[in-house]
Amino acid sequence: MFPDAPMMVLPEQRLRARVHELVPELWQTLGDLVRHRSVNATPDPPLAVTAETIAGMFQDAGITSAHVETITHADKTSAPLVLADQVAHGGLTTVLLYAHYDVQPADESKWTKTKPFVPAEFVDENHDPRLYGRGAADDKSGIVMHLGAIKALRGNLGQLPINIKLVFEGEEETGGSVLESYLAAHPDDPRFHADIIIVADTGNVRVGAPTLTQTLRGIVMADVVVETLAAKVHSGMYGGPVPDAFMALVQMLAALQDRKTGDVAVEGLNTFDHPWPTVSEAAYRSQAGVLPSTSLIGSGTIEKLLYGKPSVNVVGLSGLPLVSGASNVLCPKAKARVSMRLAPNQNPEEAYEALRAHLAAAAPWGLKPTITQVGEGAGFVSGEGEHQVEIENALREAYGAAMVAKAGQGGSIPLVNAFRQANPKSDVVLWGCEEPRANIHGADESVSQSELEHMTLAEALLLQSVMSPIPIQK
Known part of the structure; x- marks a missing residue:
């Protein structure tokens, strides 16, 4: 399908420029998604409206197979799923992009910057715009990050030389999704198989510090x-x-x-036990809002206690x-x-x-x-897969950093382990825009514009690095 040709990729600076040009559009898209009250227990409007909106965004970006469907397992029907299976050629690398569009409930009385479902931008002390609103970080930023990477790479190309699957669910915040139990029972379902699985539902140890999440509780x-x-x-x-x-x-x-x-x-x-980066007590207390009179509890280092x-x-x-x-x-x-x-x-x-x-x-x-x-x-411990070098290089190039932190997450993403069981030899990448200041699940949840831009670039660089060697249109 694709002719043999010398490898011609977009230079890093050109791809970086494309992502930067997309940021205002992605920022607006994220704000529009925040307006959707996609709380699984009390959706208003129904979750299907959010799912259809997201499917339409990816169809417009060239993922024409994006659609909404549900699955049934153990007499339970899932919330609407956004799925896609965009096959460019059977022999090419297949990448599955995961995120979730459901969000945590929000007590409006606790919010100080804006109402939970009314996106609002504020510039922080480092002159970095932050978008406030429920789900701005967790996890609608992950959906927009995936969208931005595809748009940046696609440019004027009719079809990318890579196979792309989408899995966006609406039950991650419920504590037990139908998709998770279904995949655990049906690991052979080809809709959920890929060479690389990118889970955009974690984040860096701090703004500007590229991080791969290696363990989940x-x-x-x-x-x-x-x-x-x-x-x-x-x-x-x-x-x-x-x-x-x-x-x-x-x-x-x-x-x-x-x-x-x-x-x-x-x-x-x-x-x-795992060689996680050291977590500073002072930074942890500040980020968590621990009162000065409150002593920390538990035996061991903070990173051991957290992860x-x-x-x-x-x-x-x-x-x-x-x-x-x-x-x-x-x-x-x-x-x-x-x-x-x-x-x-x-x-x-x-x-x-x-x-x-x-x-x-x-x-x-x-x-x-x-x-x-x-x-x-179940928790998760990542391995070192075939594409580990490309994954780390993409993060380093995106941030211009000398090294990539390999951290843990105290939270849980149960579906990740189900992905691993269904894809035992694949690379599972956990990254995203949810750094500590995002305050996910809390009042005044927000996302950093610089994180969204850098992580979109990192994903675009990774996807480009595993594409088929075909000419790229100038």
């Missing part, structure tokens, strides 16, 4: 319910002999951590009214959602069983709590 989530009474009763008339469900639940939750060190007290969980050890949090509670509506009654039923991050090499099912057993054993006064798993995802 896993996750399990469980709901814990304690019941002690048929209904609320007056604490003066009945308080004392009858246990309060909320007080019982509090004791169980407190047992999840060592009281002195703050380490996770659940027995049988893995830890993982290689389990952590446990209570992310939801129910059973009591707000303080403003409180009355003197005993709580008959209380519920907590527990989220436990896992070492990258931890089996999630084994971790859940350890968590369940620990909570059950911690129940006081002979109570029998109901413990239900509501989500899980």
